[in-house]
Amino acid sequence: MKRLIILFSLLMIISMTAANQSFSFSGQVIQRGAFGDDVIELQSRLQYIGYYEGQIDGDFGWGTYWALRNFQKDYGLEVDGLAGGTTKDKLVSVSDYDKEYVKSNIDKGKKFTHYGGVPKEQQVSNEDSKPTKSSALPAGYSENDINLMANAVHGEARGEPYEGQVAVAAVILNRVEDEAFPNSVSGVIFEPLAFTAVADGQIWLTPNETAKRAVVDAINGWDPSENALYYFNPVTATSKWIWSRPQIKKIGAHIFCL
Amino acid sequence: MKKTLLFSVLFFGLFSAVAWGAYQKTEKDMLRTHVENQYQRAFHELTYQMDLLHDQIGSTLAMNTGASLTPTLTDVWRLTSNIHSDIGQLPLGMLPFNEMESFLTKIGEFSYRVAVRDLKASPLSDEEYSKLESLYAQSAELQNELRDIQSTVLEEQLEWVGVEKLMATNDEVKDNSLIDGLKTVDSSIKGYTEASFVMSDQETAQKRREQLSHLKGKEINEQEAIEKIKEFTGSLPANGVEVSESLKGANYPFYSVYWENEQGHRATMDVTKIGGYPLYYMVNRDVKDSTISLYKAGEKATEYLKEKGYKDIVLDTSRQVDHVALLTFVRVLEPDQIYVMSDSIQLKVALDNGEIIGFLGMDYLQNGEKRHTSPPTLSEEAAIEMVHSKFEIQETRLALIRNELQDEVLCYEFIGNLGDDTFRIYVNADSGQEEKIEKL
Structure with missing residues (x-):
């Protein structure tokens, strides 16, 4: 009997601590730059108590960051802009999160808010919100720039090893930077006679995921070509001039040069 | 008929x-x-x-x-x-x-x-x-x-x-x-x-940086390059490693190494011939899900770089792209705590198992010349006077940046809000001029 009581009280303690924990958040520390379900919950909860006014999109940007800091300041927590254990517990205890409601609205792409105290019907407007991005993009580039570059990379180098594809994307970006070439991605790609894939229309083939990944790597700074401005296939190149350029390295079928 | x-x-x-x-x-x-x-x-x-x-x-x-x-x-x-x-x-x-x-x-x-x-x-x-x-x-x-x-x-x-x-x-x-x-x-x-x-002094300095001619060290051979890379990545197999040397026209000579790692993903890395400094490292892997947080990835990456001997850098920004953490580290000059924005290292961490799948050391090497910085002559309060009165400053630090004219200038960096938007404003710490404004 005594054992049973001990066991029972132990169970009670466990379940009580469990109830106090922020069980809906995952156990991870959430910080600026993060993306995903934890961020959606964080934004929703901050909005519920009136700290966050932006769109609930699961993207931990600066707006969410300031909201979180203000919350931390007002509730006497350490102001570090990180959603760690204590901050999350406090947030859970003072706000409500209706996962179904928030998720269903994000899926429907409707404009909505999640302020506590406001009736649910008034939180949704029938206006469509901007489609949420799949993930954070590198600064200064739109989804369309990336698609255009991915088209070019796929058309020019789809049979090449991965680093060869990143290198082709890097050459496009090196040209944008260089003074002797047009100053935009589209200007460089569509410069007449600059790329064979543009001239023969192969640029309009649908790019695969690898080409896209290669482009994003190049935009983030990776450059296997080591600052090249030109490349050519030594087997098919007819131009004498291109052979006169200083050569940097060979990747797959391409020689990269300055 | x-x-x-x-x-x-x-x-x-x-x-x-x-x-x-x-x-x-x-x-x-x-x-x-x-x-x-x-x-x-x-x-x-x-x-x-x-x-x-x-x-x-x-x-x-x-x-x-x-x-x-x-x-x-x-x-x-x-x-x-x-x-x-x-x-x-x-x-x-x-x-x-x-x-x-x-x-x-x-x-x-x-x-x-x-x-x-x-x-x-x-x-x-x-x-x-x-x-x-x-x-x-x-x-x-x-x-x-x-x-x-x-x-x-x-x-x-x-x-x-x-x-x-x-x-x-x-x-x-x-x-x-x-x-x-x-x-x-x-x-x-x-x-x-x-x-x-x-060519102006800056342009010749720029040229020198592009050629990495300020790097010191002894010239390494192919075998030593492989050793360096093995030490750096920890994922070099005994067989199937391809090494190639840069061609004659390269601004700086280097070795390129390709291999397939244990999980069968293609990896590549370049190191300089002089001193064997790592230029970049890249693993071609599609990361399908996240189990660790961006925060954890940041901790792992910091530890990794410390281990590799990069002691004067701190994590500056982190960003999650699908299931990959993209982390930017910058050099900090003591004793004035000056953040050198051009001396950056980028790391890519897979969020499914915490593996380092990308390293970019080019900027850190290129700009990593010794600098003589003097403390700012303008006080922080005086610099704050220079920014728009409606701009609410939230965070401040000292940073060394390149301005529009490519000169390296010491600035106060203010991050704050104007209305709903967040801006980063650089005010020259000597002249008080607003050097650069970025919307974040």
Whole structure:
């Protein structure tokens, strides 16, 4: 009997601590730059108590960051802009999160808010919100720039090893930077006679995921070509001039040069 | 009866073939004319803008006062950029026309630099005036040469489409007056650029950085390169490692190494020949889900870099792209805690298992020259006075950045809000000038 009581009280303690924990958040520390379900919950909860006014999109940007800091300041927590254990517990205890409601609205792409105290019907407007991005993009580039570059990379180098594809994307970006070439991605790609894939229309083939990944790597700074401005296939190149350029390295079928 | 039927079928067939052919021909001619007109427009636009450029440089010479010089110089800058975009639309392909383009960029940079300066406080120097004079003479010659080509194009009805075809098939084009003319223009410009634009100290420093010539260390061989990489990545197998050396034209010699790691993903890494410094490392892997947080990835990456001997850097920004953490580290100079934004290292961490799948050390190496920094002369309070009164400052630190003119300047970095948006403002810590403003 005594054992049973001990066991029972132990169970009670466990379940009580469990109830106090922020069980809906995952156990991870959430910080600026993060993306995903934890961020959606964080934004929703901050909005519920009136700290966050932006769109609930699961993207931990600066707006969410300031909201979180203000919350931390007002509730006497350490102001570090990180959603760690204590901050999350406090947030859970003072706000409500209706996962179904928030998720269903994000899926429907409707404009909505999640302020506590406001009736649910008034939180949704029938206006469509901007489609949420799949993930954070590198600064200064739109989804369309990336698609255009991915088209070019796929058309020019789809049979090449991965680093060869990143290198082709890097050459496009090196040209944008260089003074002797047009100053935009589209200007460089569509410069007449600059790329064979543009001239023969192969640029309009649908790019695969690898080409896209290669482009994003190049935009983030990776450059296997080591600052090249030109490349050519030594087997098919007819131009004498291109052979006169200083050569940097060979990747797959391409020689990269300055 | 049978014969008539046969003939009428044959006749009908022939008729439709001819009609179809004629239709195709008109269609093709129409497209060709359309393309030709686009090229002609770009070319004539180019010569016209060159005229304007020459005139505008002339006007700056005649002007004396700072106030009216700024708009004229800004116009010079605008025109160079217009000409630049016209050139980008011509089918020049492998025809070397680079000298022309870099000459234009240099004129543009020069006029912009002078235009944004407070010309009342510091008017044109004698040196700058004589530079403008020589630019005026040079642009006159360019203008004439281009005008000559233009009149030949009009007289002989030269077609750009024809040039395009020639260029696409064969680069040893002879006796095409258009191509010859443009080649002449380009080679005469080469002399101008050298005469008018002597490389400044910053440009030579830039060049030195690009060639990584400040790196110290002993030259390593292939085997040592592999050892270095094994130590750095921890994922080099015993067999199947390919090493290749950079070719002769590389600015800095390096080794490239390719291998397949234990999970069968292709990995590649470049290290310099001098000292074996890592340039970049990359694993081609599609990360499908996240189990660790961005925060955790940041901790792992910091530890990793510490282990590899990068001691003077801190994590500056982190960003999650799908299931990959992209982390930027920057160098911090003690004792004043100055963040050097150009000396950065990027790391990619897979969020499914915390593996390091990318490293980028080029910027850190390139800019990593020793610096002599002196503490700021302007106080933080005085710098705050310089920013917009509605800007709410949330975070402050000292940072070394490159401004629009590529000079390295010590700044106060303020991050804060203006309305709903977040901005980063750099205020020069000596002059109080707002050097750079970024919307975040």
